[in-house]
Amino acid sequence: MAEQHDPAPRDPAPYDALLLLSFGGPEGPDDVVPFLENVTRGRGIPKERLKEVGRHYFLFGGVSPINDQNRALLDALRKDFAGAGLELPVYWGNRNWAPYLTDTLREMVLDGRRRVAVLATSAYASYSGCRQYRENLADALAALEAEGLPLPRVDKLRHYFNHPGFIVPMVEGVLSSLADLPEDVRAGAHLAFTTHSIPEAAADSSGPVAEHGDGGAYVKQHLDVARLIVDAVREETGIAHPWRLVYQSRSGAPHIPWLEPDICDHLEELHGDGAPAAVMVPIGFVSDHMEVLYDLDTEATAKAAELGLPVRRSATVGADPRFAAAVRDLLLERAATERGKVVERCALGSLGPSHDLCPIGCCPARSERPAAAGADSPYA
Known part of the structure; x- marks a missing residue:
């Protein structure tokens, strides 16, 4: 089995940044209930119930390992990009805990980033694994728009379950x-x-x-x-x-x-x-x-x-260097496609490579909410 596909050319244009988009998690006992309030916002779940739900976190000192794992993945991505001669900054934003997505996108805009490729830490199609992240992106863009900031274009990289x-x-x-x-x-x-x-x-x-x-x-x-x-x-x-x-x-x-x-x-x-x-x-x-x-x-x-x-x-992929190389592969593949090139898309199994742009009706929302990085995005 071939371990990875080495794309050519190695040009990230039109992208000027990669955003690692994840779920987030508490980093101490005092964070657990506020974190769960973020996760369950709008569902009317009492705080006492959230404390009960949070018992898993308290067993581990109130710390979720996900943030440290994302830091490790960030480091792996930056090392891989540098080793491949790819000069592209990598940022990190979360749905439910610091660093929050809106804060990270604001930082990116103030750094002059205008075309952003997004890697979500979910490999498969589903509402919570794809469209909800796209809704979060739309919410963050709306917040920046309300602040009078220029809006970057965000493109979510395709599902990578079979890479x-x-x-x-x-x-x-x-x-x-x-x-x-x-x-x-x-x-x-x-x-x-x-x-x-x-x-x-x-x-x-x-x-x-x-x-x-x-x-x-x-x-x-x-x-x-x-x-x-x-x-x-x-x-x-x-x-x-x-x-x-x-x-x-x-x-x-x-x-x-x-x-x-x-x-x-x-x-x-x-x-x-x-x-x-x-x-x-x-x-x-x-x-x-x-x-x-x-x-x-x-x-x-x-x-x-x-x-x-x-x-x-058995082990998850985590910050394995081959996964970091796969992210680079996905990024360069999408960049070439956005420049109008026809590229070979690396995928194993019977399903083939997933779509770049989520079509209308894909993983439909539970309620009417705008979602970025799809065919129905209000942010072209």
Whole structure:
């Protein structure tokens, strides 16, 4: 499997900056409830309930690992760009915690940046993983407009779930986790590919309208990634491990159908069926943030121990240099396209490269809100 595609030419024009756009997370106990208030704004959730929800964070000193992981990714991107001779500044802004997106965009404008490529730390199509970030961009641009500042054009880079720079590090993580299992259970280990559960209705309407239906683009993309990893592991080991796509981190009302099965329920099922071991593979997450740290490393691992089921959790991509190189690839690919060039787009699997511009009806909003960086953007 080729590890990455080296694009040519190496010209970032028309872009004069890259923005790393992420979710954000608390960095101390006093941040937890204000952070959760940001995440749940408009839903009328009482503060006492937020304290209960925040117990996962308090178990880890009130600190989410996501901000440090984004700092590591920023450093990896800057080193990769410099090593490739790409003189392009990289900024970082969050949806729900400092550095806030609006503050970062303001800084970029004051630095003279006018054409910005945006990398969201979500690899797949969904409302929360794509359109909501585009809504956040529109909100930030509206705030700058109200301040009388010139507005940069922002272009969100395409989904990268099937880029080799995202896939290959995860394959190596699975191989390492399998090797770490006791030898007598290794060959029969099941692979549990995990991602964030979302409401079934949101999944069914994810991606362009043509892809709406049972699970939508969200499920299709995850299944394609899982198959790529399974095939690569089989090529390396000669073993076709049984596998399934499962879900974690459900947070919605119990009467609303969400994607299932949950990882803990799946581990119980595997144990009941006599599976000798399992590797949890968090393909839905770019880095080891709270959903991975608590839902897999804490809760699911405890469930496996209770069952007596040997289990390992494979690594996310994080700040792997190959992922940083993939981001450079995506940036230069989009830049060349914006200059009117026809470029080869690197993608593995059966789905091909994703679209550059989210079409109308793609991952529709829960309510009418403007979204930037799409065909329906009010900011051309």
